[in-house]
Amino acid sequence: MSDAEPNVPEVQDGEPPAPPAPPVPDATEAPTPDPAAPPPPPPPADTVPVPDPQPETSIQVNVPGLPNAAPPTLGGAVKVPEDALAPPPATEKHTYWCGTTPDSPIQNITAGGVCFPRWTGRMDMGKDGQLESEPARGALYQLDADQVELVVDRVADAFIRGEGPMAVKMSKTMPYGSKVKAYVPQANDVPLGCFIYMVRMEPTMPVDWRMAEPETMVERV
Amino acid sequence: MPPQVLAAATLTNGLLSTFSTAYRQQYEGMKENLGRVMDLGLPSVHAQELYAYFKSAPYPRRWERGSTISSKAFASVGFSVTNYDYGLEIGWHKNDREDDVTKSLFDQAQQGGRNWGTLMERFFFECVNASADLLPAIPNAPDGAAMYSATDGASAARFGVTGGNIETGGGVASGDAVRADFWSSVARFSQMQDTEGQPLWDKSFLDAGYVVIYGSANEEVFREAFLQGRTAIGANTATSNAAVTNTILESGLSINLWPTQRITDNDWYVFAVGAQHKAVFEQTRQPLETHEQHMDNSDVARKTKEESVQWDSRHGVGVFLPYQTVKVNN
Numbered sequence: 001m002s003d004a005e006p007n008v009p010e011v012q013d014g015e016p017p018a019p020p021a022p023p024v025p026d027a028t029e030a031p032t033p034d035p036a037a038p039p040p041p042p043p044p045a046d047t048v049p050v051p052d053p054q055p056e057t058s059i060q061v062n063v064p065g066l067p068n069a070a071p072p073t074l075g076g077a078v079k080v081p082e083d084a085l086a087p088p089p090a091t092e093k094h095t096y097w098c099g100t101t102p103d104s105p106i107q108n109i110t111a112g113g114v115c116f117p118r119w120t121g122r123m124d125m126g127k128d129g130q131l132e133s134e135p136a137r138g139a140l141y142q143l144d145a146d147q148v149e150l151v152v153d154r155v156a157d158a159f160i161r162g163e164g165p166m167a168v169k170m171s172k173t174m175p176y177g178s179k180v181k182a183y184v185p186q187a188n189d190v191p192l193g194c195f196i197y198m199v200r201m202e203p204t205m206p207v208d209w210r211m212a213e214p215e216t217m218v219e220r221v
Numbered sequence: 222m223p224p225q226v227l228a229a230a231t232l233t234n235g236l237l238s239t240f241s242t243a244y245r246q247q248y249e250g251m252k253e254n255l256g257r258v259m260d261l262g263l264p265s266v267h268a269q270e271l272y273a274y275f276k277s278a279p280y281p282r283r284w285e286r287g288s289t290i291s292s293k294a295f296a297s298v299g300f301s302v303t304n305y306d307y308g309l310e311i312g313w314h315k316n317d318r319e320d321d322v323t324k325s326l327f328d329q330a331q332q333g334g335r336n337w338g339t340l341m342e343r344f345f346f347e348c349v350n351a352s353a354d355l356l357p358a359i360p361n362a363p364d365g366a367a368m369y370s371a372t373d374g375a376s377a378a379r380f381g382v383t384g385g386n387i388e389t390g391g392g393v394a395s396g397d398a399v400r401a402d403f404w405s406s407v408a409r410f411s412q413m414q415d416t417e418g419q420p421l422w423d424k425s426f427l428d429a430g431y432v433v434i435y436g437s438a439n440e441e442v443f444r445e446a447f448l449q450g451r452t453a454i455g456a457n458t459a460t461s462n463a464a465v466t467n468t469i470l471e472s473g474l475s476i477n478l479w480p481t482q483r484i485t486d487n488d489w490y491v492f493a494v495g496a497q498h499k500a501v502f503e504q505t506r507q508p509l510e511t512h513e514q515h516m517d518n519s520d521v522a523r524k525t526k527e528e529s530v531q532w533d534s535r536h537g538v539g540v541f542l543p544y545q546t547v548k549v550n551n
Contacts (some may be wrong), residue, residue, distance in 0.1 A: 105352065106350070106351055106352050107351045107352065107353055107358065107359045107367075108351035108359060108367040108368070108369070109351070110369060110387060110488065110548060110550045111550070112389065112550070113371065113384065113387050113388070113389035113550050114371065114387075115366070115367050115369055115370040115371060115387060117361070117366065117367040117370065118358075119361065120361070120365055120366060120367075120374050121361065121365045121374055122300060122361070122363075122365060123358065123360050123361045124269075124300075124301045124303075125301075125303045125357055125358060125360070126303065127268060127269075127303060127305075129305070129357025129358070130357070131358070135361065135365075139366065139367075139370070139372065139374075139376070140376045141371070141372060141376065142376070150389070164354070165352055165353070165354030167352065168485035168486060169485075169486050170485070170486055171486065171487060171551070174392055174393070174394070174487055174551065176436060176438050176439070176485060176486050176487055177436065177438025177439055
């Protein structure tokens with residue numbers, strides 16, 4: 001027998017050929033039939049095969065726009081266990097108003113992946129360098145508790161050194177060029193939080209909330 | 222033989238020539254790097270230029286038999302950029318010029334030329350660092366948000382991807398961390414969407430190469446991250462001394478490293494060079510002009526013997542949609 005014909009049953013001289021084995025859909029559902037066994041007797045003419053009952057794990061989901069009554073099924077459908085559909089708790093997000101103060105030496109500051117801009121909106125500048133348009137102060141973000149915590153951690157770690165255009169944002173635990181330098185405090189280091197604000201929006205905010213002076217993340221002394 | 226009579230203009234011409242040579246050398250050298258990340262020399266004919274761009278073109282849709290063909294207008298966004306004057310004057314006393322045996326006056330002119338050549342680079346880094354000095358204020362991008370922001374001006378995810386063009390970094394303590402953030406940035410580019418919700422960039426853009434700008438104090442770790450052929454594997458297994466290949470180096474991507482002391486923290490920036498428009502652009506209303514004052518042409522110089530040379534130009538700087546750059550925020 002050649003290797004190219006693996007599914008042909010071996011036939012002995014003088015014996016009738018065995019009937020072909022019925023297809024087996026899954027080894028876990030039915031035992032492997034003996035190819036030499038006679039075929040099973042046909043069911044009596046007055047009986048009807050009864051399908052297997054639905055597995056207990058089956059669930060019904062109402063799909064919007066579709067009738068709730070399930071159409072006839074053939075049975076044997078693989079279903080996702082209900083436990084697996086249990087959604088994880090939804091991440092709660094809130095709206096935060098974030099930005100830099102007018103005296104911040106850096107106009108837009110990024111901390112914890114969140115940008116604290118001075119303004120949002122179109123910025124048309126006049127010939128004298130003054131704003132001619134009216135962009136809104138700061139920006140509004142939807143943030144969850146983890147994002148807020150990361151921002152707080154990063155802001156607590158950061159400070160501004162220098163004034164005016166020479167001012168730079170630095171980190172205490174991850175000093176710039178950290179492979180060669182360690183943080184050495186200087187007298188003019190100001191916590192970054194003194195120049196940025198992060199205000200959680202509440203349903204009862206005053207109408208002119210965006211014109212108010214928000215508290216900075218670190219209180220100035 | 223009587224002494225040769227020299228016009229004062231002849232003397233100042235030497236200074237101007239020295240200045241111009243230094244300026245051109247500095248500008249050309251700067252342009253090689255800067256031209257990859259900033260559009261330079263856009264024409265300008267007004268005090269304030271108005272710009273507008275169309276949002277993404279609509280995509281074709283299935284046309285049902287018997288129905289009207291899908292139609293959608295091009296939405297557009299407008300913004301303006303104002304020109305400002307920039308100038309520099311170098312002055313000296315006539316006697317000092319005549320007594321200048323060390324040629325320090327020419328050295329100063331040379332230094333002035335080099336400094337002028339850095340003007341565009343300073344524009345660029347003011348926008349990147351969001352710290353205004355030359356500019357009266359750092360312009361927002363046309364979508365209403367700062368150059369680097371997770372959301373646009375309408376508080377929607379910028380460019381259709383969570384995080385926008387800010388990547389929260391893992392620090393710069395190791396080359397591994399920098400490499401991971403670099404790949405995250407490339408992934409961020411590939412996730413950006415146009416205003417029709419379709420992929421913004423195709424593979425040709427992602428493979429066109431990148432400029433990585435970082436603070437020069439982090440030189441070692443960035444060279445290790447991008448240029449070291451074999452990198453140490455994490456020292457927590459029996460194979461702790463093994464080395465693995467550098468995924469960036471072996472990817473074949475063209476990476477241009479740009480260390481600069483104009484960045485003074487651990488944030489760093491990835492710019493994709495395949496974009497048609499750069500994130501920052503400069504418009505030139507008036508190119509560099511030189512003017513000299515000496516006793517032949519200036520009442521002030523005649524009265525005070527104070528001579529000078531001055532240079533001035535007019536420029537405007539704007540921020541376009543910054544979809545070709547990602548900031549790694551550490």
